Amino acid sequence: MEVSSLPISASQRGKLISSGYTSLSSLSSVSPSQLAQDLKISENEALEILKVASRRSELDITDNGACAIVNGAQTAWDMLQEEESSVRITTSCSDLDDILGGGINCKEVTEVGGVPGIGKTQLGIQLAINVQIPADYGGLEGKAVYIDTEGSFMVERAFQIAEACIEDMQEYNSFLRKDSKDSQACQIRKDPKDFLDNIFYFRICSYTEQIAVINYLEKFVSEHKDVKAVVIDSITFHFRQDFEDMALRTRLLGGMALKLMKLAKTFNLAIILLNQVTTKYSEGSFQLTLALGDSWSHACTNRIILYWNGNERCAHIDKSPSMRSASAPYAVTGRGIRNCASNSKRVKMM
Amino acid sequence: MKPEDLLRHPLPTQTSKLTLNCPLLDRLLHGGIPCGTITEIAAESGVGKTQFSLQLLLAAQLPAARGGLSASSLCLHSEFPFPVRRLHQLSLFYQSHIPNNPLDRIFIQPLQSPDHLLDLLSRLDSIISRLNIRLIVIDSIAALFRSEFDNTPLELKRRSSLFFKISSKLKYQAQKFGLAVVVTNQVVDVIESSGNLRIGNSGFLCSSGRRVCPALGLSWANCVNIRLFLWREEERVEEEGGDIGDIKARRFIRVIFAPHLPDCSCEFVIEREGVLGVNR
DSSP states (O other), X not given: OBGGXXXXXXXXXXXXXXXXXXXXXXXXXXXXXXHHHHHTOOHHHHHHHHHHHHHHHHHHHHHHHHTSSSTTOOOHHHHHHHHHHOOOBOOSOHHHHHHHTSSBOTTSEEEEEOXXXXXXHHHHHHHHHHTTSOGGGTOOOOEEEEEESSSOOOHHHHHHHHHHHHHHHHHHHHHHTTTXXXXXXXXXXXOHHHHHHTEEEEEOOSHHHHHHHHHHHHHHHHHOTTEEEEEEETSSGGGSSOOSOHHHHHHHHHHHHHHHHHHHHHTTOEEEEEEXXXXXXXXXXXXXXXXXXXXXXXXXXXXXXXXXXXXXXXXXXXXXXXXXXXXXEEEEETTEEEOOHHHHHHHHHO | OOGGGGEEOSOOSOOOEEOOSOHHHHHHTTTSEETTSEEXXXXXXXXXXXXXXXXXXXXXXXXXXXXXXXXEEEXXXXXXXXXXXXXXXXXXXXXXXXXXXXXXXXXXXXXXXXXXXXXXHHTHHHHHHHHTEEEEEEEOHHHHHTTTOOSSHHHHHHHHHHHHHHHHHHHHHHHHHTOEEEEEEOEEEOOTTSOOOOOSSOSOXXXXXXXXXXXXXXXXXXXXXXEEEEEEEEEEOOOGGGOOOOEEEEEEEEEEEOTTOOSOEEEEEEETTEEEEEOO
């Protein structure tokens, strides 16, 4: 694919070609500031060019899909390319991001379970904020759907986490552009209130409502294409009340899981399911396990278990098709989910 | 009713809160007990659960300017007898801020069993709006469940499904009517040899020198949004001249888990006028 086919101004095209950027792939790994320097244009202009280019390469991918044998089929190579280029939602805890391969992946259903007070809701709120991080800062610049079945979502807390997120972006901004005169170009024009406005919050009070909202999500997301994350906090609560017919419960949950998987794939969004833990009675003793039973464990692509290790909170990857099983400590701070204090000290000492 | 009706957009900027009528305790809880969720207060007997409950029953009637909800309150109690004399004593300190007699707007209902509670909750919708109730206190949830269930897997399953039913009903009403819901819970001793499951900010809860944990186990812990723990520490006060002095009890409150609060604690005392935080 040639740069000459991009819908940009002739002078920009000329500058690109004369600086050696002739193909689309040559633009895929260049940063806006580098491009601005090479072309001697403003950073904003460079960003615009990159946006146009990335949109074009996305189109290419779908074009290729169309000429496949079966409509919608992809080769493994295409899928790998796509996965490598996909942006993940950071958890704001780099240790946790490391074991997750960069964060929570789109197109996948990720289940997070743990005891009360371990930080499931905190992680849920954090992800609903982080999915909105602008593309300039390596984010998805998306919106979030938050389905609250337990009433634990606190607006104050979301506001706090959003404030900290903006502060972090500002810090990153001043650090990156310390000696650039162009620092005005990428000023953050975001307010914590904007973050809250980009969270679509559903409050669910029964399992009937839960099923109804999950069925409705497809319509909602197709009307709000910028939704990139769906958090359900928790998937469990309404399914733990007195289901006489356990087979019915399994069927309902199975249907819900399939819908969510399909949603994640079709709209390229991350689905995060929070789950409770329960004790399971087997062989004469009680053991701790995630709720909803064995058949439910097939419902998600990834499964993360949060647990206490002494006084430290830890996350463990229990199931993942691509990541190896690993654990990482994290902390819940006033600013949101972060690295453990003891850990960052260790890093500083080195 | 359509699924799109369940969307709340834009989000409200603030959760309304019910004051504890003490600036220090309100600071600990960032303004008080939030409406729309279930707050649990767990403690051994004699530390102050019921004192907190009584204070909240009165505080709910305070006008918004004083952090109240200017509404009536409902107390469902399973620990007998109900301390009506103490409630009366406390109400004297509220009279000047509340137009009518504060006791007129506190509705009290004894509870016999978990099924009784469930039955009551299902008939509550019309009563809540008719009487303008904004606070429900259940004192205590543990007393309801203490005797009725055997320690067999089947019975425990029946018990936990009742927890979820009760909690779901309460949460529904809490969010529909903007209620503050406060549930008190007892504690049980922790036996060293038993599996030690940590829930919340502290792995090690102590009261009166004993290791304890809130009653009703893990499944109930999943049913509450906020858990507060009250405990007592006994201290022997040395008197001058080396005499063995009195035993002085100090009381504390701590956030065990809450979606919006950090791990923090505060000392409190129980005075004639109610529960008060102490800055030490």
